[in-house]
Amino acid sequence: MRKYEIMLILPAEVEEETVGGVIDRIARVLGERGGEVTKADRWGRRRFAHGIEKRSEGYYVIVECTSDPTVVRGLERVLTLADDVVRFKVVVRGDVAGAPVAEAAAQAAPAQEESVESAPEESAPEESAPEESTPEESAEPAPEADPVAR
Numbered sequence: 001m002r003k004y005e006i007m008l009i010l011p012a013e014v015e016e017e018t019v020g021g022v023i024d025r026i027a028r029v030l031g032e033r034g035g036e037v038t039k040a041d042r043w044g045r046r047r048f049a050h051g052i053e054k055r056s057e058g059y060y061v062i063v064e065c066t067s068d069p070t071v072v073r074g075l076e077r078v079l080t081l082a083d084d085v086v087r088f089k090v091v092v093r094g095d096v097a098g099a100p101v102a103e104a105a106a107q108a109a110p111a112q113e114e115s116v117e118s119a120p121e122e123s124a125p126e127e128s129a130p131e132e133s134t135p136e137e138s139a140e141p142a143p144e145a146d147p148v149a150r
Contacts, residue, residue: 003093009086012057029075035067
C-alpha cells in the first residue's frame with residue numbers, strides 16, 4: 001500500500017454536489033479494491049497561470065488516499081474518462097509502514113553507501129614534460145577586435 005495525493009481540477013462553475021460526487025466516485029473506486037480516501041481538501045476556484053481547454057479558472061480539489069499501484073492505474077482511467085474532471089495529477093507521497101517496498105528501499109540504501117566507499121580514489125594527473133611551444137603560440141596576441149576597449 002502506498003500513500004497518494006491526487007489533485008483534481010474541475011470546471012469553475014461546478015456545483016458543490018458535483019464536487020462531492022467526484023470525491024465519492026474516487027472513494028468508491030478505491031474502496032472496492034482495498035484502498036481508502038484519508039482526506040479531501042477543497043481549495044475552491046483558482047485562476048490558471050495559462051488557459052486550459054479555453055478556460056481561465058478551475059475548481060481545485062486535493063484528495064489524499066492509500067492504495068495499491070494497480071488500483072491507482074484503474075482510478076486514473078476512470079478520471080480520464082470523467083466529464084467533470086478538466087485535469088488531474090496523481091503523486092506518490094510515500095509507502096505505508098511495513099510495506100514490502102519500504103523494506104526493499106531500506107535494504108538498498110546500505111548497498112549504495114558501500115559502493116561509494118569502495119570506489120577508487122581519483123589519482124592526481126601525472127606530470128608530463130612541458131610541451132614545446134609552436135611559433136604560432138609564441139607570436140604576439142592578436143589585437144582586440146572590440147573598438148570600445150581601446
